[in-house]
Amino acid sequence: MGFILPIIPVITVLLLFLTRKSFLQHIINLLASGLLVIGALLLTYKVVNEGSIRYGFLGGIFYVDALSVIVLDIVIIIGLVTSIYSVGYLQEEIRQEKIRPGQIKRYYLLMYSFIFTMVMALTVNNLGLMWIAIEATTLASAFLVGFDNNKYALEAAWKYVIICSVGIAIAFLGIILFYLSARGVLSESAALDWVALYENAKSLQSPVLRLAFIFILVGFGTKAGLAPMHTWLPDAHSQAPSPISALLSGVLLNSAMYGIIRALTIVNCNLENNIFTGRLLLAIGILSILTAAIFIMTQRDYKRLLAYSSIEHMGIIAVAMGVFTPLAVFGGLLHMINHSLTKSMLFLSAGNILQKFNTMQISKIKGVLKILPFSGTAFLLGLFAIAGTPPFSIFSSEINIIVALFSGGSIWIGVVLVLLLAVVFAGIVASLFRMFYGEREQETLQPGEINKVGTGAIVVLLIAITLGGLFMPSYVIELIYQAQGLILGI
Amino acid sequence: MLEFVKILSILILLSAFVLMGNKRINSYIETFRAQSLLIALMAGINGIIMLKTEGRFDLLAVCVLILVLKVIYIPGLLHRTYAHVKYEVEKDFILNIPILISVCSALVVFTYFCLRTLSSIIPNSIILQLVNSVSVIWIGLFFMISRKKAIGQIIGFLVIENGLFVTTMLGTEGMPFIVDLGLFIDLITAILIMGILVFRINDQFDSIDTDQLNKLKG
Secondary structure, three states: OOOOOOHHHHHHHHHHHHOOOHHHHHHHHHHHHHHHHHHHHHHHHHHHHHOOEEOOHHHHOEEEOHHHHHHHHHHHHHHHHHHHHHHHHHHHHHHOOOOOOOHHHHHHHHHHHHHHHHHHHHHEOEHHHHHHHHHHHHHHHHHHHOOOOOHHHHHHHHHHHHHHHHHHHHHHHHHHHHHHHOOOOOOHHHOOEHHHHHHOHHHOOHHHHHHHHHHHHHHHHHHHOOOOOOOHHHHHHHHOOHHHHHHHHHHHHHHHHHHHHHHHHHHHHHHOOOHHHHHHHHHHHHHHHHHHHHHHHOOOEHHHHHHHHHHHHHHHHHHHHHHOOHHHHHHHHHHHHHHHHHHHHHHHHHHHHHHHHOOOEHHHOOOHHHHOHHHHHHHHHHHHHHOOOOOOHHHHHHHHHHHHHHHOOOHHHHHHHHHHHHHHHHHHHHHHHHHOOOOOOOOOOOOOOOOHHHHHHHHHHHHHHHHHHHOOOHHHHHHHHHHHHHHHOO | OHHHHHHHHHHHHHHHHHHHHOOOHHHHHHHHHHHHHHHHHHHHHHHHHHHHHHOOOHHHHHHHHHHHHHHHHHHHHHHHHHHHOOOOOOOOOOOOHHHHHHHHHHHHHHHHHHHHHHHHOOOHHHHHHHHHHHHHHHHHHHHHHHOOEHHHHHHHHHHHHHHHHHHHHHHHOOOOHHHHHHHHHHHHHHHHHHHHHHHHHHHHHOOOEHHHOOOOOO
């Protein structure tokens, strides 16, 4: 089987250009995301059995290994769920006359360009090309963020484009420095190839590499939503259409984090310890969790609250990568998967709530459980899951990371992390739980789900995150072990 | 030939200072055009050297791309965008122009001290040129935060991109061609998207003052 994953979204975009009927566009959307999942599963199977794969054509720029496959699978699985959800979501938006039927085409075109850029970012072996693909993710999703075309959405889109483009420009400076550090060690064509960089990591110039890592951390960290570069994230996540918020939060942040992990691997191998990168990542990670905790405590808008929770979880992953022991890296990778599934489920059920109640203000919503029995329950359980309550999967990865912190000697950081997680839990309970009970004063809303198929997808995700907390399929563990080996260099 | 490159790198830095002192949006765009022309010249000279020594056309192709995109197309696009929105002299700076220029000078000095650590791997003469180009990046960033109009921010982004490009050219003797090409495709899409957003912001807010984008907080 050749390398078909980046080709499917391209063909989808071309087909979408040719179709006029919205019915056909929905069908193409579902088929494409289904095909992507099949392709990704075949590829995962191959990687689990054979290790990394390099494809010969186009100068050998396509390369996948266990680490990229983990993030790629997240992209494609969340892509499938959102594409199923989007069908009902868009139909409801048309029914409520928020969008015109002609806008469906634009939505899907942008969504598949967005997926294409992310698949590209995860399947190339060249830092420069990965940078281009990650910059392209911003561009492809800018109009998705501003899709509603009102004052709020435009403000969010403008901030998103400007802050992320500048951030990513700074990452490019880091990549130039990476290239400089390989001067005289690698040939010109191989100097941005991270397989080659990793193999020759010990002979790269350490001072330049340190400088490069700082720039890359700031640059890709902007895209990953790490504080203090996170300011675009709550705006973009709250103003984008809900399925797009699910994609942004569950998928885009991970792709950027993947860029940081790639650079981290090379730098740690070169310096032969993780003191330098560990300090930076721990500081930036704890700062992100702290920022998120403060804003979650005082939040009045439930989609923004979920966005801040994404910042918190990216911070947790950064802390895990900063600790850099086998247990922490394992926990970090697992956390990536768990956070994506849980957070996209939450954004999708928040989408149902938003379409039913037509407000993002927490104080104006009461009695969700009565009016939306399924997505309301999923939202409630999802909130417990995202706050780290057992038996959900986020608990298992968080406990891994916390144990790694305590056993790795960073006891105080562990204490701070646990305290902050408690604050976040309290914040979520205090701000959001009043949505679920109580009677609305004016009984205008009829109980009942609006997006039935989409709600089905939400329930499937809920089952996945519940089972994921209780047991892990052996091939997922095998995949994470392989990726852990790649990151730690063992 | 190398003397020309040195002079050009200083001129590019100077053009960034000139940009900082500009008040009218139309003059920003023209200064940006001039800066891009200087960069195209630099790419051309380096390209000829590369063609002579290694027989590669990469940089010459990049030079043509810069001429078409950054000297002709993007400034034209920005002028057209600006013609549709209200014409006004930018007067509400956060700081006044002399202070802005002093801060820019401080940025150059700061860059010089940062880049001295590179002296183990790069010859000193190139480091001085790198100081010029990296300073352009910081000045671009500073320009973005010192201007309040949306077009000013686009120009700042373009100047950052220019600085990055010169840094790449001087520091690495050109990235692999595919990277350069991708960079340009990204750049042109970014500018198109920002341009469209400026139109829409102008429609919705009746102004392109980014101070009005303050609805989303907390």
